[in-house]
Amino acid sequence: MELTFNHAFDHVKRSGIRRFTEVVKSVPGAVQLTIGEPDLDTPEAVRTAAKLALDAGDTHYPPNNGRPELLEAISKFEEGRNGLRYAPDEIILTIGATEALFISLFALLNPGDEVIIPTPAFSLYESIARLCRAVPVNLPTEDNRFQIDPAALAAAITPRTKALVLTSPNNPTGCVYTRETLDAIHAVLKDRPIFVICDEVYRQLVYTDDFTSFSAFADMRDRVIVVQSYSKPYAMTGWRLGYVMADRPVHDKLQVAHQYAVVSAPAFVQAACMEALKYDNSADTALFRRRRDYVYKRLTDMGLDVQKPEGAFYMFIRVKEFGMDSLTFCTRMVKEGKVGLTPGVYFGCEGYMRLSYCYSDADLKEGLDRIEAFLKTL
Ligand SMILES: Cc1ncc(COP(=O)(O)O)c(C=O)c1O
Structure with missing residues (x-):
């Protein structure tokens, strides 16, 4: 057999x-x-919030996408800190950025679709694309100081291109895409039916004043997905928490994948997620x-x-x-x-x-x- x-x-x-x-x-x-993974401990107030929630019996199924008060807090945090405007019903609390990336690609990709991945890159994107029977297309950035060359991007696009992944700050280079790079990418993509997945899990670990997110281009809001994580800024790698933000029609697809994959992030950590957003x-x-x-x-x-x-x-x-x-x-x-x-x-x-x-x-x-x-x- x-x-x-x-x-x-x-x-x-x-x-x-x-x-x-x-x-x-x-x-x-x-x-x-x-x-x-940061060698630091999760902030004490965050740990305490989880313990209190556990002791208070916060152990039942929470709403699929996260508690309303947490989604509201994330929405306010993102607007205040990062200038991103996503309403609570455009946000899903996920099991790390890993799940956020998984449900995003899973919701977008049909077999044979191509995903452009600027390399060097975190290997997760390629693996997920392959698991979805899609085709990862590497876009080397090595000869361009790890910035994306718009001409190379344009040349990599085919009728099967479904998405581009942008990781800024980048793993493994630590490179932050410049405004000039992002403007050039925008010029290439603005009239094309291509999604942009902005993996910004290191956004709160930036050493320049010039950080710009591709999600700032409001005219492409219908095609942009922003992935975030609690892992890196709050030393919470083992908690497995992150979130994804997207325009309502995209969000509504992602939530289906999220519901059937994990139902929800755990209940008693959600109070800790609220607390983490207050951490400086x-x-x-x-x-x-x-x-x-x-x-x-x-x-x-x-x-x-x-x-x-x-x-x-x-x-x-x-x-x-x-x-x-x-x-x-x-x-x-x-x-x-x-x-x-x-x-x-x-x-x-x-x-x-x-x-x-x-x-x-x-x-x-x-x-x-x-x-x-x-x-x-x-
Ligand atoms: C660029 C990037 N995206 C996503 C992740 C996954 O993060 P999480 O721990 O939130 O699943 C990592 C982890 O190293 C990463 O480097």
């Missing part, structure tokens, strides 16, 4: 970041700089900015080629000159140099490696000392 599975899974593997982190963990004494994360942003400056200086002092990130907590370091592919380079570095960074190939871009600087100052110093020592052996 032969058991068969959904063939959409044939070319989708577990995340390369996770797999390589397991390799790093298996090397005794290795410093790990692979995962994108400026000290945490300042901490990551200081770490960015330290790591950037150390890497450039080593003679490495890296672009200074303007957001998130990653650096994408060029290692092409060493004559090895990124997996070989990172595997040798963790085994011989005892420091683990993620190979660029897992972000669809060879010749680079990603360093996460959301680790402690001590780990960063030790990790960088080891990178420096390893490079001297080559």
Whole structure:
């Protein structure tokens, strides 16, 4: 008897970041700089709100899209903090940005549809697209300082193009799309039936005053989906909470996928979500900015080629000159140099490696000392 599975899974593997982190963990004494999760604790007020809700018996099914008072609070927060105008009935509380991305792509894609993914990119988009039997189309940005080249974007569009993913600030480059880039993308897309998924999970970890969201283009509101997460700005990765915002007709499709996939986010964490929106994360942003400056200086002092990130907590370091592919380079570095960074190939871009600087100052110093020592052996 032969058991068969959904063939959409044939070319989708577990995340390369996770797999390589397991390799790093298996090397005794290795410093790990692979995962994108703040080394901070969830703010105390947020934890307390969840505990109180649990003790008060807040354990029954909540409304599918989230409690009205929370959706109202998110709507106000987004308008006040980010200038985005989404009504409570255009927002869905999700199980992390991961679910938000999943339901967004799932709701849009028919088999054979193409999704343009500027690379290097977080690998989740490609995997979800493949699971939907759609076709991920890479749009390399490496030669354009990781900004999108409008001519290249226009050339990548075909009659089957259904969506473009914009991740700003970016994982793995930390790059923030400039106003000029966004204007140029807008000019290419404004008259086309193409959705834009704005993955802005690092929006509150920005080190420039110039951040603009593509969702600012009101004339494309019917085609824009904004994905947010509680994971990164509030050190809540393990809570698995995020939200998605979209124009009502799009929202109404997403909520169907959300309802059948998860019903709702858990009940007793929703009070904590309200509390998190009140948290001032400026000290945490300042901490990551200081770490960015330290790591950037150390890497450039080593003679490495890296672009200074303007957001998130990653650096994408060029290692092409060493004559090895990124997996070989990172595997040798963790085994011989005892420091683990993620190979660029897992972000669809060879010749680079990603360093996460959301680790402690001590780990960063030790990790960088080891990178420096390893490079001297080559
Ligand atoms: C760009 C990007 N989008 C989405 C996610 C998923 O975030 P969440 O923890 O909210 O599912 C991540 C996580 O690393 C990410 O880097």
